[in-house]
Amino acid sequence: MSFLKEIARRRTFGIISHPDAGKTTLTEKLLLFGGAIQEAGAVKNNKIKKGATSDFMEIERQRGISVATSVLAFIYKDKKINILDTPGHKDFAEDTFRTLTAVDSVIVVIDVAKGVEPQTEKLVEVCRMRSIPMLVFINKLDREGKDAFDLLDEVEQKLGLRVTPMSFPIGMGYDFKGIYNIWEKKLNLFSGDKKQTVSEGVEFDDLSNPELDKIVGTKAADTLREEVELISEVYPDFNQEEYLKGELQPVFFGSALNNFGVKELLDAFIEIAPSPQPKKAEERLVDSKEQKMSGFVFKIHANMDPKHRDRLAFIKIVSGVFKRNSPYLHVRNGKKVKFSSPNAFFAEKKEIVDESFPGDIVGIHDTGSFKIGDTLTEGEELNFRGIPSFSPEHFRYVNNADPMKSKQLYKGLDQLMDEGVAQLFILEMNGRRVVGTVGALQFEVIQYRLEHEYGAKCTYENLSVHKACWVEPTDPKNEEFKEFKRVKQRYLAKDKQGQLVFLADSAFTMQMTQSKYPTVKLHTTSEFKK
Secondary structure, three states: OOHHHHHHOEEEEEEEEOOOOOHHHHHHHHHHHOOOOOOOOOOOOOOOOOOOOOOOOHHHHHHOOOOOOEEEEEEEOOEEEEEEEOOOOHHHHHHHHHHHHHOOEEEEEEEOOOEOOHHHHHHHHHHHHOOOOEEEEEEOOOOOOOOHHHHHHHHHHHHOOOEEEOEEEEOOHHHOOEEEEOOOOEEEEOOOOOOOOOOOOEEOOOOOOOHHHHHHOHHHHHHHHHHHHHHHHHOOOOOHHHHHOOOOEEEEEOEOOOOEOHHHHHHHHHHHOOOOOOEEEOOOEEOOOOOOOEEEEEEEEEOOOOOOOOEEEEEEEEEOOEEOOOOEEEOOOOEEEOOOOOEEEEOOEEEEOOEEOOOOEEEEEOOOOOOOOOEEEOOOOOOEOOOOOEOOOEEEEEEEOOHHHHHHHHHHHHHHHHHOOOEEEEEOOOOOEEEEEOOOHHHHHHHHHHHHHHOOOEEEEEOOOOEEEEEOOOOOOOHHHHHHHHHOHHHEEEOOOOOEEEEEOOHHHHHHHHHHOOOOOEEOEOOOOO
């Protein structure tokens, strides 16, 4: 198959939502359609002790939430689909923001009863900023929830999207009869018992056909006719160009747990969603159809297999063909590197691959030479941007609880920070280590992983910091800068990249400092290249 055909058949997307809207369940059901797994381990179902295919960390199993982004791929109707299932929990938002740099489109999952929730708003805002095409899936229709039109309004108002329904529910909760697929003009009836398997739809071109009354009952049939007519008057028709530019968002309804409406979503998705897109590097725009290989690390995961203390760097291929055993330039280090066993992820199996194409995600074994944001090329100096560090929200001192294990503690902390689990700051004055996280739950994850993966124990001590502000490099001879460093030395630290950071204890302090030292520029994200 030619290179261009390989690119055209790839779809790489992320699934985002508020925790518990059913993201992981939807991922599982998509895998079920791709034939990648035979039975979906319903996440909430305790009879199936397996847990969800895509949640592999012990903490995730205990709490029933996804902590790390998992990467899964399958083939469906000759399309190669790469899914990045992201954590919905706000404590792990950074992992999700970074993952969004590696996707070409996004599916937003919304719970029918809860509607649009805060975490969804935040994530959609990031997608809007980058004009990522979005598709909305309104989930859990087998439960009582909000009216479908009210939900569409809420999505438009709260998320600032312009929607067009591609399917519509017939009833909801106890009265849930099924879904009318506007996109394919098909009726799908809900039987409610086929959780693990796949059901077929009935072709239904003409809603005025009296057959409809026989199938769903006169009342439901009349309501559906009115609603579909209303949709055609109120909402714009689907336009693929607008969708690809991020200006129009198709909406699907369904129930992932009952495997309902998922096939419609997938069928439409592979037809309309974009194949791998060009990506902006600092130097230039890189087109996916270029022959020369380029890719970037958007995630690092240590110890995926507890038996082998391995570390995998996940690389999104942007252009060209990534070949096993070929030398590539690691741009930041300026060294050539070869990979003898690059992994692709097929459902929960890892396979060694000989070549990967744009859009694919490759896992490569990393001995510690990669950081998030690193670029690999065939020799060109490229740096892909858009992988920022945000200022953490919570800060704590890390203390070593077992003096015999300090080497393991520092190594563990270093590796977890490379993964982007949290950020490490080392105080200039006394060299104490401070960990900053987006959410408090991450401190637990760090403690747990240090003990179970590195055999090191740590305790925390509170530290009142409001925000970490990166200090834009200025001339060290600048008198104002010298004064700033002298007065604020107790609050200055270095991050892992050696950049100077000012740990401000309140918003007021940030304002005062900025007005007192106007030439010292402070930023709450680490990537301040304008």
